[in-house]
Amino acid sequence: MNVASRPPTDTQPDALQKIxxxxxxxxxxxxxxxxxxxxxxxxxxxxxxxxxxxxxxxxRLYEAVIRNRSTLINDERRAMLDTCDLSAPDGxxxxxxxxxxxxxxxxxxxxxxxxIFAGLIAGNARDQALVRDNYDETARSFIAAxxxxxxxxxxxxxxxxxxxxxxxxxxxxxxxxxAERLSRAPETPRTNEELVNxxxxxxxxxxxxxxxx
Amino acid sequence: MNVASRPPTDTQPDALQKIxxxxxxxxxxxxxxxxxxxxxxxxxxxxxxxxxxxxxxxxRLYEAVIRNRSTLINDERRAMLDTCDLSAPDGxxxxxxxxxxxxxxxxxxxxxxxxIFAGLIAGNARDQALVRDNYDETARSFIAAxxxxxxxxxxxxxxxxxxxxxxxxxxxxxxxxxAERLSRAPETPRTNEELVNxxxxxxxxxxxxxxxx
DNA sequence: AGAGCTTGACTGATCGATCAGTCAGCGGCA
DNA sequence: TGCCGCTGACTGATCGATCAGTCAAGCTCT
Numbered sequence: 001m002n003v004a005s006r007p008p009t010d011t012q013p014d015a016l017q018k019i020x021x022x023x024x025x026x027x028x029x030x031x032x033x034x035x036x037x038x039x040x041x042x043x044x045x046x047x048x049x050x051x052x053x054x055x056x057x058x059x060r061l062y063e064a065v066i067r068n069r070s071t072l073i074n075d076e077r078r079a080m081l082d083t084c085d086l087s088a089p090d091g092x093x094x095x096x097x098x099x100x101x102x103x104x105x106x107x108x109x110x111x112x113x114x115x116i117f118a119g120l121i122a123g124n125a126r127d128q129a130l131v132r133d134n135y136d137e138t139a140r141s142f143i144a145a146x147x148x149x150x151x152x153x154x155x156x157x158x159x160x161x162x163x164x165x166x167x168x169x170x171x172x173x174x175x176x177x178x179a180e181r182l183s184r185a186p187e188t189p190r191t192n193e194e195l196v197n198x199x200x201x202x203x204x205x206x207x208x209x210x211x212x213x
Numbered sequence: 214m215n216v217a218s219r220p221p222t223d224t225q226p227d228a229l230q231k232i233x234x235x236x237x238x239x240x241x242x243x244x245x246x247x248x249x250x251x252x253x254x255x256x257x258x259x260x261x262x263x264x265x266x267x268x269x270x271x272x273r274l275y276e277a278v279i280r281n282r283s284t285l286i287n288d289e290r291r292a293m294l295d296t297c298d299l300s301a302p303d304g305x306x307x308x309x310x311x312x313x314x315x316x317x318x319x320x321x322x323x324x325x326x327x328x329i330f331a332g333l334i335a336g337n338a339r340d341q342a343l344v345r346d347n348y349d350e351t352a353r354s355f356i357a358a359x360x361x362x363x364x365x366x367x368x369x370x371x372x373x374x375x376x377x378x379x380x381x382x383x384x385x386x387x388x389x390x391x392a393e394r395l396s397r398a399p400e401t402p403r404t405n406e407e408l409v410n411x412x413x414x415x416x417x418x419x420x421x422x423x424x425x426x
Numbered sequence: 427a428g429a430g431c432t433t434g435a436c437t438g439a440t441c442g443a444t445c446a447g448t449c450a451g452c453g454g455c456a
Numbered sequence: 457t458g459c460c461g462c463t464g465a466c467t468g469a470t471c472g473a474t475c476a477g478t479c480a481a482g483c484t485c486t
Binding site: 249250251261262264265270271 | 474475476
Binding site: 032132160183204 | 375387
């Protein structure tokens with residue numbers, strides 16, 4: 001089909017990438033069950049059979065989308081976390097910035113993966129296993145960092161703080177425009193940097209409320 | 214089928230209720246697209262046709278589930294909000310308690326509706342309209358209360374605070390057990406009161422971080 | 427008798443998955 | 457150099473299963 005338009009010396013790694021991108025968008029818009037393999041293949045401009053040829057089943061394609069994106073985000077999160085100065089006065093703010101910025105930046109995949117990520121919170125059986133396999137390890141690093149910054153909180157409290165911070169992220173990612181609608185404010189395009197600052201401020205305040213007990 | 218076992222003088226208002234309960238549970242476990250009308254009818258112990266007789270379509274049954282539960286929650290929220298003393302030192306804490314407690318109490322429908330609620334955050338087209346119709350009005354009351362308690366925050370900031378607080382709720386509702394797994398703490402059954410206290414503390418700290426600017 | 431409720435049987439559409447088969451490119455052999 | 461045979465990438469056609477929704481007939485009350 002598009003073979004003739006392809007550069008001749010190019011082996012074709014683009015098909016897999018096109019499928020992953022189309023799958024990410026389609027799963028984001030309709031969820032796992034709502035997304036159809038046929039529509040997904042049409043969007044990727046390949047045949048439906050190719051999806052099964054490369055990924056075997058719908059479930060494994062979904063897993064590949066999650067794994068692909070979560071690896072990008074988590075790698076950047078861990079890199080930023082390593083550069084945090086946990087003993088600095090703003091150490092905890094740096095930690096939350098390392099949590100939020102990668103999900104909102106180029107690695108985060110924009111609104112498309114954001115919806116999938118928010119959906120993971122709903123937590124049916126399939127998603128819970130994916131969260132565990134793709135996010136728990138990095139999550140523990142962040143929880144350890146939170147405990148370093150707030151030595152008086154328990155491990156369970158630190159985990160709760162981490163989850164609350166994640167919930168803040170998920171809401172802000174997916175519910176674009178609702179804040180403006182609820183406050184009747186005009187739709188002003190906010191930069192990712194401004195959004196990160198807002199989230200960090202909220203999470204920081206919430207976390208520190210557990211320190212002063 | 215179960216007609217014979219029903220008390221004879223009983224008119225059957227239970228069919229509708231059984232359908233709503235089964236629908237809530239099934240939608241919670243599989244999402245809108247993943248839930249099948251046939252399985253749903255089996256769970257409710259009625260025929261699939263009865264679902265269409267009473268609700269017309271799958272979409273309207275879904276809307277009925279959301280409307281039914283959100284009415285219960287929002288009525289209790291507004292009642293609690295009306296009793297808040299916004300000028301008290303813990304006025305904002307009372308507001309967040311009014312936001313959280315009804316969703317976690319008997320009116321909240323337990324884990325079942327919690328999953329649906331968390332899924333609403335993901336925000337595809339259908340869900341966005343439902344959120345607007347069923348939650349925006351009460352949300353504006355809470356945002357106004359937040360502004361009263363924190364007079365220095367703007368309307369948009371107050372809306373963002375409200376959404377962050379909601380995200381905290383959604384995460385805690387759906388991801389049961391993950392905090393314990395991440396912190397390797399034993400699974401301790403926590404009362405709803407303890408959970409509400411934790412959420413209120415976090416949201417209160419996060420909100421007050423916007424006041425001190 | 428008649429209205430409201432409930433049922434089983436059924437429909438067309440769409441689902442994910444499978445199949446045999448096409449095609450281009452490449453290494454081995456003459 | 458030129459041909460053979462293999463392999464990986466990819467496709468259209470089609471499968472059985474399941475989907476939401478429809479319909480006429482039967483039931484139970486009043």
